[in-house]
Amino acid sequence: MCEANAYIYKNGKEELYLENVDLLIPEGSKIYLRNLFGEQKTFEGHVKEISLLKHKILLEETKE
Amino acid sequence: MCEANAYIYKNGKEELYLENVDLLIPEGSKIYLRNLFGEQKTFEGHVKEISLLKHKILLEETKE
Numbered sequence: 433m434c435e436a437n438a439y440i441y442k443n444g445k446e447e448l449y450l451e452n453v454d455l456l457i458p459e460g461s462k463i464y465l466r467n468l469f470g471e472q473k474t475f476e477g478h479v480k481e482i483s484l485l486k487h488k489i490l491l492e493e494t495k496e
Numbered sequence: 497m498c499e500a501n502a503y504i505y506k507n508g509k510e511e512l513y514l515e516n517v518d519l520l521i522p523e524g525s526k527i528y529l530r531n532l533f534g535e536q537k538t539f540e541g542h543v544k545e546i547s548l549l550k551h552k553i554l555l556e557e558t559k560e
């Protein structure tokens with residue numbers, strides 16, 4: 433399977449946010465995520481980095 | 497392999513931009529992409545949608 437896990441990057445640490453993400457859609461200042469099981473989450477922030485080989489999506493809160 | 501192809505979405509069409517993308521890093525108004533073979537490209541625009549199951553990254557120019 434080629435999904436990835438989404439983590440929130442904060443203070444140098446990565447915290448799991450949503451596993452098995454299939455779909456990622458930026459919507460203004462938010463990121464809509466949906467996983468293989470239909471679970472949906474909307475994160476207030478931006479994509480910091482995506483590595484598909486590492487199956488990793490790193491999200492970060494946007495600093496005002 | 498779990499890489500994806502990056503396409504530019506324009507006028508309802510999708511044009512191949514970079515194959516076998518591993519890494520995607522937003523950098524301000526640009527998106528840095530690197531593929532499995534070390535090829536690098538920087539796109540002036542934003543991510544419209546990513547579907548990992550479809551192995552597809554859709555990029556779009558940002559309208560001023």
